[in-house]
Amino acid sequence: MPVNISRIQHVESSACFPFIEMKNISLHFSDHYEKLCVLEDITLQLYKGDFVCVLGPSGCGKSSLLHVLAGFQKPTSGDITINGTRHTRPNSDVGVVFQHHNLFPWLSIQKNIEFGLKMKGIPRSERKNLVSSYLKIVGLEDSAAKWPYQLSGGMKQRAAIARTLAADPKVILMDEPFSALDALTRESMQNHLHRIWIQTKKCIFFITHDVEEALLLGTRIVVMQPNPGRIVVDMPNPLPRHKSIEENKHVKEFNDLRNYLISMIRKQ
Numbered sequence: 001m002p003v004n005i006s007r008i009q010h011v012e013s014s015a016c017f018p019f020i021e022m023k024n025i026s027l028h029f030s031d032h033y034e035k036l037c038v039l040e041d042i043t044l045q046l047y048k049g050d051f052v053c054v055l056g057p058s059g060c061g062k063s064s065l066l067h068v069l070a071g072f073q074k075p076t077s078g079d080i081t082i083n084g085t086r087h088t089r090p091n092s093d094v095g096v097v098f099q100h101h102n103l104f105p106w107l108s109i110q111k112n113i114e115f116g117l118k119m120k121g122i123p124r125s126e127r128k129n130l131v132s133s134y135l136k137i138v139g140l141e142d143s144a145a146k147w148p149y150q151l152s153g154g155m156k157q158r159a160a161i162a163r164t165l166a167a168d169p170k171v172i173l174m175d176e177p178f179s180a181l182d183a184l185t186r187e188s189m190q191n192h193l194h195r196i197w198i199q200t201k202k203c204i205f206f207i208t209h210d211v212e213e214a215l216l217l218g219t220r221i222v223v224m225q226p227n228p229g230r231i232v233v234d235m236p237n238p239l240p241r242h243k244s245i246e247e248n249k250h251v252k253e254f255n256d257l258r259n260y261l262i263s264m265i266r267k268q
């Protein structure tokens with residue numbers, strides 16, 4: 001069935017109650033010479049189980065929006081609520097995975113994943129069980145005792161994802177987490193993340209420059225435009241979620257959707 005692009009634009013998510021809501025977010029920076037509108041009047045709702053992929057040209061404000069959502073950056077105006085409570089600073093509801101893993105080099109992989117659980121005061125036996133289950137989810141059961149320097153780039157990023165998952169955040173923010181990886185590792189990481197999302201149904205907010213990656217992973221796709229940074233597309237991804245990434249690449253609509261999204265990214 002051909003994709004009716006006009007029908008899928010700006011469709012509301014089927015779930016009825018957003019558990020993260022960004023309302024009229026603006027972010028301005030100014031110096032002596034000019035005022036820069038990095039984000040202008042952004043309203044976005046995230047629902048449980050959403051995998052939102054954010055695309056847009058360089059400098060359109062994707063990372064800035066993530067920083068505001070993480071609580072790292074105070075917006076100039078607007079509000080964020082999580083489960084109805086105002087969100088103003090970094091906290092354990094929001095986990096972040098960056099482009100470069102930030103594992104502690106002095107701790108084994110197991111201890112890295114355990115770190116947040118220990119901070120939360122979770123008893124040792126429970127910690128052990130949780131760490132093994134997260135190691136299994138990211139496919140690193142055999143690397144528990146290794147040190148970060150002994151792992152490949154993709155394995156380190158998987159360990160960083162496990163560490164974030166272990167803290168049980170309500171939403172995981174990812175800022176181009178695979179962009180430093182080679183093409184093959186990247187493909188394998190996409191499969192891992194797809195499986196992790198199927199297993200955990202965590203809400204994920206994922207920034208990428210790669211339109212295909214967004215189509216293969218996202219349940220929703222958001223496109224931003226610069227000057228000022230704003231959302232121009234917020235659409236559900238019509239590709240079937242039960243299919244594997246490999247199968248979806250061969251679905252007929254895949255190319256139409258990719259071309260549509262590329263045209264929206266380029267449109268000024």
Ligand SMILES: Nc1ncnc2c1ncn2[C@@H]1O[C@H](COP(=O)(O)OP(=O)(O)OP(=O)(O)O)[C@@H](O)[C@H]1O
Nearest residue numbers: 029036038056057058059060061062063064065229
């Ligand atoms: N602290 C800051 N002070 C001034 N300007 C800033 C600051 N942080 C970001 N900017 C500006 O905000 C704009 C958006 O930057 P941002 O990093 O959010 O874009 P992006 O879409 O993530 O870009 P990229 O895809 O290249 O990573 C840029 O013009 C950037 O120079």
